[in-house]
Amino acid sequence: MRSSWTLRRALLRARRDTGFVAAGIPLHLALASQWVWGVTIVVKANAWAVVPIPFALFLVGVPALTVVQRHRYRALLGVDVPRLTPTPERWWPRRALRWLSSAQTWRQVGYHLLLGPLLAAVELLVLAAWAAAVAGATVFGYASALPVDQAFFCTVGGVVLLCSAPWLAGATARTEARLAPALLGPSRNERLRQRVEHLAESRTDLIEAVDSERRRIERDLHDGTQQRLVSLAVNLGLARATLTDLPDDARTAIDEAHREAKEAIAELNDLVRGLHPAVLEDRGLDAALSGLAARVPLPVGLRVDIGERAAPVVESVAYFVVSEALTNVTKHARATRAEVTVERIGKVLRVNVTDDGSGGADASAGSGLNGLAKRVGSVDGTFRVSSPAGGPTTLTAELPCEL
Numbered sequence: 001m002r003s004s005w006t007l008r009r010a011l012l013r014a015r016r017d018t019g020f021v022a023a024g025i026p027l028h029l030a031l032a033s034q035w036v037w038g039v040t041i042v043v044k045a046n047a048w049a050v051v052p053i054p055f056a057l058f059l060v061g062v063p064a065l066t067v068v069q070r071h072r073y074r075a076l077l078g079v080d081v082p083r084l085t086p087t088p089e090r091w092w093p094r095r096a097l098r099w100l101s102s103a104q105t106w107r108q109v110g111y112h113l114l115l116g117p118l119l120a121a122v123e124l125l126v127l128a129a130w131a132a133a134v135a136g137a138t139v140f141g142y143a144s145a146l147p148v149d150q151a152f153f154c155t156v157g158g159v160v161l162l163c164s165a166p167w168l169a170g171a172t173a174r175t176e177a178r179l180a181p182a183l184l185g186p187s188r189n190e191r192l193r194q195r196v197e198h199l200a201e202s203r204t205d206l207i208e209a210v211d212s213e214r215r216r217i218e219r220d221l222h223d224g225t226q227q228r229l230v231s232l233a234v235n236l237g238l239a240r241a242t243l244t245d246l247p248d249d250a251r252t253a254i255d256e257a258h259r260e261a262k263e264a265i266a267e268l269n270d271l272v273r274g275l276h277p278a279v280l281e282d283r284g285l286d287a288a289l290s291g292l293a294a295r296v297p298l299p300v301g302l303r304v305d306i307g308e309r310a311a312p313v314v315e316s317v318a319y320f321v322v323s324e325a326l327t328n329v330t331k332h333a334r335a336t337r338a339e340v341t342v343e344r345i346g347k348v349l350r351v352n353v354t355d356d357g358s359g360g361a362d363a364s365a366g367s368g369l370n371g372l373a374k375r376v377g378s379v380d381g382t383f384r385v386s387s388p389a390g391g392p393t394t395l396t397a398e399l400p401c402e403l
Helices: 002-045 052-077 092-100 103-137 139-145 148-184 188-242 248-275 278-283 285-295 312-333 368-377
Strands: 300-305 338-345 348-355 382-386 393-400
Touching: 002 052, 002 103, 002 148, 052 103, 052 148, 103 148, 188 248, 278 285, 278 312, 285 300, 285 312, 285 338, 312 338, 312 348, 312 368, 312 393, 368 382, 368 393
Parallel strands: 300 338
Antiparallel strands: 338 348, 348 393, 382 393
16 A cells, blocks of 8 residues: 555656656746747848847847746746835836846846756756657567567666666756746845845834733723722722721721822833833933923933934934943942933934942843843844943943834
8 A cells, every 4th residue: 555655756756846846948948949930030130239139139038038937936836936126216217227136136147048048958868868769668569560679678778767767857846846936936136135124123023022912011000000009099098097096006007008109109100110110101312301300319411402303213222221220329339420312323323321439330240231232233223331340330332223
């Protein structure tokens, strides 16, 4: 049973490869024969001035024939030849010039004009081998027309060819399947470039999705949990003010609960502002950083000069960098003052945070600075830290304004 299945698969594969080879002959000869025919007419008519005409007609047919060849490879072999990158220009003369100057175009021309006739010749030999194999293997059907010794040798040769013809067809099909993606599709460098562009777009979509989810969480906390905590604190405050005849233990418990509720609200406010402050989306980076600097318990000099706003994701990263940097200054730097500068230089948003603390910060030591570097790197930005012992410490982040 297994041997019959294997034989059936081999026959199906031989039929597929032979069909693929046979379908390639007219396609490989189409444009090459057109070019030869056009040049022959020009030579016979001695009209050398119109030599570009057959070549122009040949170039017009290249894209259409490439599409047909891609369909042939996909339908008969299951090989997908990658599509070429479309030209973005809308003005057709510029698009035509870009197409003519592309290496992809001339790889196609080489395939159809030079390699096509060679492949057609090989494919014709494969079909001739099949014809000779069938004729030789069935020679005894017409052996009466041949001498006995010739009939024997024809049969042996036909059987040999019949066994080797599927291999010849398969080898030809595999060879063409390796050549086509390299000549009809984009080159390796172009495929890598397209892959990088696709990954960059996917990365941008992921960052925007995460930023959108962060905003949703901020809205839910602000409109849900935070409001419930505020209501709880108000109720506890009213109970403490109105229930004056309660035992001391009960009043102490209410006071403690009221204090805990207010602290929870303050911590939740800090968390919400750290996620994505509403003022950043409504009024931009300048207003958001001004509010942030006003809440820091030490003097902060702030200068924001950005003109046109950057992408929302980039503004969110810049705000996060300044917020975390000022938090580190407050908790660890033993500084008395900090300076924050945000400016747009061309297509780059530069963020500098400097403090006069004790220095010694190291981004490679697994601290929060490492998280800042990763957050900046997520938008293809650069992050640097200069923090000699004794200070000052300067954090610099450079972010692309557009993703």
